[in-house]
Amino acid sequence: MSHAPLAAQFIADRPRATWHDQTLWFVRSKRDKAAQALPEWEELRECAAAIKAHTVAHLADYLEQFERAATNRGATVHWARDAAEHNEIVLRLLQQHQVRRLVKSKSMLTEECHLNPYLERHGIEVVDTDLGERIVQLAGEAPSHIVLPAIHKKKEDVGRIFHEHLGTAAGATDPNYLAEAARHHLRQKFLQADAGLTGVNFAVAETGGIVVCTNEGNADLGTSLPRVHIASMGIEKLIPRAQDLGVFVRLLARSATGQPITAYTSHFHGPRPGGELHLVLVDNGRTAILGNDEFRRSLNCIRCGACMNTCPVYRRSGGHSYQTSVPGPIGSILAPARDPQTHYDLPQACSLCGSCSDVCPVKIDLHHQLLSWRRELAQLGFLSASKRLGMQAMSFVFQRPGLYRTAGRVARWLVPKLPRALVYNRFNPWGRQRELPEFPRQSFREQLAARRRRGQSHER
Amino acid sequence: MPTVGLFIPCYIDQLYPRVGLATVDLLERAGFRVEYPEDQTCCGQPMANTGCTAEARPLAERFLTLFGGFDYVVAPSGSCVAMVRCHYDEYLAGRPGFDELKAKTFELCEFLVDVAGVAQISHRFPHRVGLHQSCHGLRELRLAQSSELVAPAYGKAQQLLQLLDGIELVTLARPDECCGFGGTFAVAEEAVSCMMGEDRIHDHETAGAEIMTANDMSCLMHMAGLIRRQKKSLRVMHIAEILAGYPV
Amino acid sequence: MSGKVAILEAIRKHRVPAAALPNLERSWLRFADPLAHFEGQVAAVGGRTVRVRNSAEVAHVLSTYSEFAQAKQVVSSIDGIASTFAQDAVTTPHDLEAVDWAVLPAQFGVAENGAVWVTDEQLKYRALYFIVQHLALVLPAREIVHNMHEAYARLALGTSSLGVFISGPSKTADIEQSLVIGAHGPRSLTLFLVED
Incomplete structure (x- = not known):
């Protein structure tokens, strides 16, 4: 099913859609406050975009530098061309260490690669330890947001899920109580785990280190109890210098949740004493995006989720309506690059308001890229026949001013005379909830001509 | 007296004539001669925003021909002006007169403030x-x-x-x-x-x-x-x- | 062809326009009173700050906290605060789960966000920072930098296998955006700022 009918389903429960909208708008408002507190906000965005543009222009060199530095610090670097290779590498590492239980902290890349079901098929217990991710994992769903995975769940939903899976009291909905139950449940999982897998927020070419940001401390517990730490990262996570972190760390949490910094910003350089650190560098379509002048800047993305929080469509349609691991504006750019056949509708799930581009901390021109995608996809033949025919007809008329004038005159004369059922029916989605404008007898050009004939300067 | 080429979006022409007339009044009161090129229709935005660039292109070309000669081009629409100023490059980049067209095309309020320098309006609007x-x-x-x-x-x-x-x-x-x-x-x-x-x-x-x-x-x-x-x-x-x- | 060679070749076959790396030596945000701003930020992120003159005062203030007074297992590497849990005796970080309080040094704080920098250099197991129920960190009050640019300028990143900016206690808002303190990690964070 495409985005529009899924969005309509989401909105059918209007109070819930309104709640979803308001909850995310609240996050956007917190972001505004945090951004406004830094007079140099726009300068930081400029710097971040420049650093990313520079890095992408020299990505191969920086990847090699990163590999050398990371290896010198005792980490092992693996390269995966696609999701399947990534999953195989992770499985092989887990099997080598006889891992039966894996704890994961948030990694959108492993969602993109569908790692969990793959590992589970191979008999490995995978526990997502971010509370939001654990909630959706227990519910058998995918995250609906990249930073707030369970943002679509109400506390009553969480209460039911926890009652079923964690044995919390029936009907309990107090977030403190539920989070406390999760704490006990997940502490056991951390203590039992044989390996920990994390995502990567930033990888520093100069130092060979990676940075992982969480509020819960789950990445830290998951990598300081088990001996083996696997970190999966897209190759675009690289930045050149340690000092560049100053720019990105200042932008990330403020953009994501309005916090000045996440509770834990953890810098890993090599394995801990007696442990192992494996870094899996994943392409999975990124080099193809890098080669495209139009969409290259989408690789700037630091996965803060601000474009989702501000997107008036996302807030009212929910993350699942996008049917892709990264939803919202940035997801609607990344998904068609990977699979246009499945995701060709997403660039149309946008009113082109441009709020995403202004909120983006790394200055991705998201709404322009969505517009570019519409063109690309139309050229690839993914535009519906009705839309294409409609546009061809409109263009034909607009190229012929006489025809345009006549068509307008006929429509303005005819439509008001038609019985209502002929105008307002299932073939007119405009009119389902909206009235058409009242059609004036005369067009502007006719009225202007009449006025000028009369020599009047004013007609009221 | 400088001449403004009045750019009236198609749906305003057909459905909201009063908006067009108000625009004429405002421009004339601000001291501009207003000309309305009769052959104008649509800037092509609906086609462009749907990805139908081949259908939008001839409309962009018509626009340049129709409006290239005025001192200013003004429309009571931010969206249609944005089409000209921000999205016509794809169709018209490098054409003679295109850069000038972009520089002299304005949304109405922007024109009244930045070009006409309107600093007072005499009537009341107690709402x-x-x-x-x-x-x-x-x-x-x-x-x-x-x-x-x-x-x-x-x-x-x-x-x-x-x-x-x-x-x-x-x-x-x-x-x-x-x-x-x-x-x-x-x-x-x-x-x-x-x-x-x-x-x-x-x-x-x-x-x-x-x-x-x-x-x-x-x-x-x-x-x-x-x-x-x-x-x-x-x-x-x-x-x-x-x-x-x-x-x- | 190995994945590495394939990926690097796939990147290098594209011609990407060059872009300069920006110079980050700029006049970034500074505060008239960085220590006061730091204290405000720590409070805003759910932490607690206490100005003290020496470690004896740290011990005294801790003793006034009921959670500390009731703590059975305390690990301390601060002079004057006794450990009741023998950190060196454990042979796996999992055993640290029993620790109620840890009182440890931090290197410096950051005024703009209330974060403090800690590393695993002096610790047998780095899990200690995250697994204890309550964490207290002690740092000199004068060691507050204004912003993250200054913070990274003074770090020698990579000298330890783990370095962390900790800002407030562990927290989550994953249930209906309701803030809950004490997600997986410490339920409280107290920062003792030792004045000269």
Whole structure:
């Protein structure tokens, strides 16, 4: 099913859609406050975009530098061309260490690669330890947001899920109580785990280190109890210098949740004493995006989720309506690059308001890229026949001013005379909830001509 | 007397003649000769925004031919002006006169403030007004500061409205959220579009507005459609109608 | 062809326009009173700050906290605060789960966000920072930098296998955006700022 009918389903429960909208708008408002507190906000965005543009222009060199530095610090670097290779590498590492239980902290890349079901098929217990991710994992769903995975769940939903899976009291909905139950449940999982897998927020070419940001401390517990730490990262996570972190760390949490910094910003350089650190560098379509002048800047993305929080469509349609691991504006750019056949509708799930581009901390021109995608996809033949025919007809008329004038005159004369059922029916989605404008007898050009004939300067 | 080529979006020509007439009045009162090229139709934005660039291209070319010769080109629409200034490059880059065309094409309020230097308006408008920031005027033409950016506040439409005696501009909870019109989006994503429109209307109502205004009639057409269906008392007026002193 | 060679070749076959790396030596945000701003930020992120003159005062203030007074297992590497849990005796970080309180040094704080920098250099197991129920960190009050640029300028990143900016206690808002303190990690964070 495409985005529009899924969005309509989401909105059918209007109070819930309104709640979803308001909850995310609240996050956007917190972001505004945090951004406004830094007079140099726009300068930081400029710097971040420049650093990313520079890095992408020299990505191969920086990847090699990163590999050398990371290896010198005792980490092992693996390269995966696609999701399947990534999953195989992770499985092989887990099997080598006889891992039966894996704890994961948030990694959108492993969602993109569908790692969990793959590992589970191979008999490995995978526990997502971010509370939001654990909630959706227990519910058998995918995250609906990249930073707030369970943002679509109400506390009553969480209460039911926890009652079923964690044995919390029936009907309990107090977030403190539920989070406390999760704490006990997940502490056991951390203590039992044989390996920990994390995502990567930033990888520093100069130092060979990676940075992982969480509020819960789950990445830290998951990598300081088990001996083996696997970190999966897209190759675009690289930045050149340690000092560049100053720019990105200042932008990330403020953009994501309005916090000045996440509770834990953890810098890993090599394995801990007696442990192992494996870094899996994943392409999975990124080099193809890098080669495209139009969409290259989408690789700037630091996965803060601000474009989702501000997107008036996302807030009212929910993350699942996008049917892709990264939803919202940035997801609607990344998904068609990977699979246009499945995701060709997403660039149309946008009113082109441009709020995403202004909120983006790394200055991705998201709404322009969505517009570019519409063109690309139309050229690839993914535009519906009705839309294409409609546009061809409109263009034909607009190229012929006489025809345009006549068509307008006929429509303005005819439509008001038609019985209502002929105008307002299932073939007119405009009119389902909206009235058409009242059609004036005369067009502007006719009225202007009449006025000028009369020599009047004013007609009221 | 400098001559303004009046650029009236197709749907304003056909459906909202009063907005066009108000625009003529404002430009003439500001001391400009107004010419309306009869052969104009549509700037091509609906096709371009749907990805149909081949269908948009001839309309962009017509536009350059029709409007290239004026001192200024002015339209009562941020969205259509944004099409010319921000999106015609794809079709017209390098054509003789195109860079000049972009530089002399203005949205109405922007023209009145930046070129005509309008600093006073004589009539009264004793109403509580909510200003809807149409997105393309806001974030493509930068007619006002968007709420996402950390930069000094300004707003050209607001600046003009405040010249009216007796007007009260209400404060919205979400100062510049999209109304959900979005061209074909309004029908392709009908459910989201209408919910967005209703939420905007609700914000204006809650803020106590009697009249909602905007630089773009398309946003107002969408919201007026919802308002009329739901028989709400909120009125909509294009900003040109208010500034020209047309009755409510 | 190995994945590495394939990926690097796939990148290098594209011609990407060059872009300069920006110079980050700029006049970034500074505060008239960085220590006061730091204290405000720590409070805003759910932490607690206490100005003290020496470690004896740290011990005294801790003793006034009921959670500390009731703590059975305390690990301390601060002079004057006794450990009741023998950190060196454990042979796996999992055993640290029993620790109620840890009182440890931090290197410096950051005024703009209330974060403090700690590393695993002096610790047998780095899990200690995250697994204890309550964490207290002690740092000199004068060691507050203004912003993250200054913070990274003074770090020698990579000298330890783990370095962490900790800002407030562990927290989550994953249930209906309701803030809950004490997600997986410490339920409280107290920062003792030792004045000269």
